[in-house]
Amino acid sequence: MDFQSCVNIKKEWDIVGARQLGRDIAKKVGFGNVDQARIATAISELARNIYLYAGSGKVCFDAIDELNEKGLRIVAIDEGPGIQDVSQVMEDGFSTSGGLGAGLPGVKRLMDEFDVISRQGEGTEIKVVKWLR
Template identity: 45%
Template sequence: MTLSGDTLTPQQAPRQPLAIAEGTATFAVRTEEDLLATRHAVRAATLAAGFGIIDQTRVVTAASELARNAYIHGGGGALTIEHLAQTRGRGLRLTIRDEGPGIPDLAQALTDGFTTGAGLGHGLGGARRLMDEFEVRTAPGAGTTVAITRWATP
């Protein structure tokens, strides 16, 4: 969106990554606006990786759920998008980190319908089902890190 003079207000300007390295970018997940920015960044990454529309939707949905969890339950955090190229093909690895209270009972948190908030309780387990690889590292008082990977289908 442009305004007169082709300039954007700070609120309209695209959010910039916190850090960029070859094949990776890290974005803050601290505000509602950051949640939208991470969705857009993940969508752009799926396009760059050559994902079809169904896999784009899977990855964006999983990322959105996990980023929202980090924002709501973890007090904010960061999302790192990593482009993968291996003999297996192209893919994306997303790592969402927060410094919140951690997940006291991971098995229970992965159970559909379990929620500590106002949601439906499908976020963590749903993200696991949407991705090819799923890993959670968490400890009470030490925050949570979720790494998810999806490989592009040829």
């Protein structure tokens, strides 16, 4: 595992910072234009969730560079109220941000691996991975 870098999310502006750092790392890993754009969109979504629902948190990036696989791991962590019903949030058509956000199902589609751990009152950790093909 490579050096880990994080962006703190407090203001809406920080979403752009997270996208920028994520895209730079994705480029270094070797992702093409479409995947870069997808990764950036996923980062937006994760960072916006933190900004809107938790108030603050961070998005961290790991370039995965192992013998037979390369990729990018993104972890979004907050200490917000947590997600009440993860299954419901993962359902298509259930978007709390007024239907404009791709929501978590969108993030899942944009990435290859997806995992959520959420505890009520303690916070949420979302881990996603995109593999380089």
